[in-house]
Amino acid sequence: MVQQQEVNQDFEGPVSCAGCGVEIQTENKAKPGYAPASALKREVVICQRCFRIKHYNEVAPVEMHDDDFLRILNGIGSTKCLVVMVVDLFDFQGSWLRGLPRFVGQNPILLVGNKVDLLPRNINLNRVKNWIQHEAKERGLKPNEVVLVSAEKGIGIDELLARIGEFRKGRDVYIVGVTNVGKSTLINRILHDYGAADMEITTSPFPGTTLDKIEIPLEDGRSIFDTPGIINRDQIGHLVSPEDLRKLTPKSRINPRVFQLNDKQTLFFGGLARVDYVRGERQPFACYLANDLYIHRTKLDNAEEVLEKHHGEMLAPPSGEAAKALLPFTRYTLKIDTNGPTDIVIAGLGWIALQGKVKGVVEVHVPKGVSVGLRKGLI
Numbered sequence: 001m002v003q004q005q006e007v008n009q010d011f012e013g014p015v016s017c018a019g020c021g022v023e024i025q026t027e028n029k030a031k032p033g034y035a036p037a038s039a040l041k042r043e044v045v046i047c048q049r050c051f052r053i054k055h056y057n058e059v060a061p062v063e064m065h066d067d068d069f070l071r072i073l074n075g076i077g078s079t080k081c082l083v084v085m086v087v088d089l090f091d092f093q094g095s096w097l098r099g100l101p102r103f104v105g106q107n108p109i110l111l112v113g114n115k116v117d118l119l120p121r122n123i124n125l126n127r128v129k130n131w132i133q134h135e136a137k138e139r140g141l142k143p144n145e146v147v148l149v150s151a152e153k154g155i156g157i158d159e160l161l162a163r164i165g166e167f168r169k170g171r172d173v174y175i176v177g178v179t180n181v182g183k184s185t186l187i188n189r190i191l192h193d194y195g196a197a198d199m200e201i202t203t204s205p206f207p208g209t210t211l212d213k214i215e216i217p218l219e220d221g222r223s224i225f226d227t228p229g230i231i232n233r234d235q236i237g238h239l240v241s242p243e244d245l246r247k248l249t250p251k252s253r254i255n256p257r258v259f260q261l262n263d264k265q266t267l268f269f270g271g272l273a274r275v276d277y278v279r280g281e282r283q284p285f286a287c288y289l290a291n292d293l294y295i296h297r298t299k300l301d302n303a304e305e306v307l308e309k310h311h312g313e314m315l316a317p318p319s320g321e322a323a324k325a326l327l328p329f330t331r332y333t334l335k336i337d338t339n340g341p342t343d344i345v346i347a348g349l350g351w352i353a354l355q356g357k358v359k360g361v362v363e364v365h366v367p368k369g370v371s372v373g374l375r376k377g378l379i
């Protein structure tokens with residue numbers, strides 16, 4: 001499907017970085033796209049920032065503006081193409097690309113749930129697909145199909161390619177989604193599976209890696225485009241430091257940690273969230289978070305004192321001064337009255353699954369800007 005291309009650039013016109021799509025310049029080291037003049041002689045040109053991310057795992061934030069993303073998304077509505085929208089299954093709420101229906105025009109949409117490798121092994125994937133269809137509909141999007149994949153582990157890629165083939169009908173393909181959902185990793189996976197592994201787009205654990213459209217030519221003269229992710233301000237990754245983001249991002253399959261809670265008990269998720277079970281019967285709270293994120297249980301009456309004494313130390317991440325910057329927390333009161341599985345979602349951090357009939361009140365305290373809500377149970 002992917003054309004083995006000559007990556008050598010045309011030196012007459014502007015050259016784009018093969019890693020992040022930004023236009024290469026050789027003048028200003030401090031500006032995006034800088035590469036030493038000697039780098040232009042290489043067959044594949046990458047900017048200094050991509051070089052550092054690739055070779056030194058460096059964090060290299062760049063100030064991006066929503067206008068840049070909107071310009072690219074606007075272009076999609078006016079071309080005939082297949083839109084592949086990627087969401088992060090671990091952070092469905094925080095990774096939803098809002099307003100997509102406005103941009104796609106008449107084009108078909110394939111919705112890809114990525115990072116399926118993080119969900120528990122015994123999960124019913126058909127149920128997850130139906131759940132995504134339901135959530136998409138609630139948000140005003142009617143995808144032609146939902147596919148679950150793991151770009152990193154190579155799960156579901158054959159099915160994805162079959163669906164892309166089915167729906168694109170000789171058109172270009174645009175991979176879109178908010179930042180950090182794994183768009184570039186997905187394209188690298190496709191390239192790898194098609195023996196074009198020498199082309200590699202830059203990926204990183206931090207938001208804002210891809211800076212402009214990157215075109216990958218297909219055999220039929222059409223292309224797949226990687227695009228920069230738009231920033232959802234309520235993604236937790238924008239509020240914490242890169243080191244803390246590493247700690248709260250799950251790296252392997254999540255093992256839910258289950259706490260039998262009585263009312264007037266509290267759970268702290270590191271120093272990032274506090275969950276008070278204010279009122280209700282004794283319940284299991286199944287916590288789906290990064291496996292090594294510390295969970296501390298205490299009495300609700302002691303919670304304030306525990307936070308004051310231990311925030312940034314025992315209750316970490318975040319650590320030290322960075323912890324203070326997240327206070328005071330914003331409090332959300334959730335009145336729960338359900339008969340079926342329900343999740344309390346803390347965007348970017350994870351969720352708490354409640355089973356069966358639950359009637360009660362839960363208060364969630366999080367740093368300002370992190371969104372909290374209830375949803376139909378995913379699992």
Ligand SMILES: Nc1nc2c(ncn2[C@@H]2O[C@H](COP(=O)(O)OP(=O)(O)OP(=O)(O)O)[C@@H](O)[C@H]2O)c(=O)[nH]1
Nearest residue numbers: 151152180181182183184185204205208209210229
């Ligand atoms: N667990 C898991 N992590 C993944 C998967 N796919 C991508 N990631 C990780 O998600 C992070 C972001 O990946 P990228 O491919 O750079 O994301 P992106 O959507 O291109 O991000 P931007 O370029 O910033 O818009 C990286 O740390 C990846 O390793 C997956 O299938 N499973």
Ligand SMILES: [Mg+2]
Nearest residue numbers: 183184209210
């Ligand atoms: Mg990218």
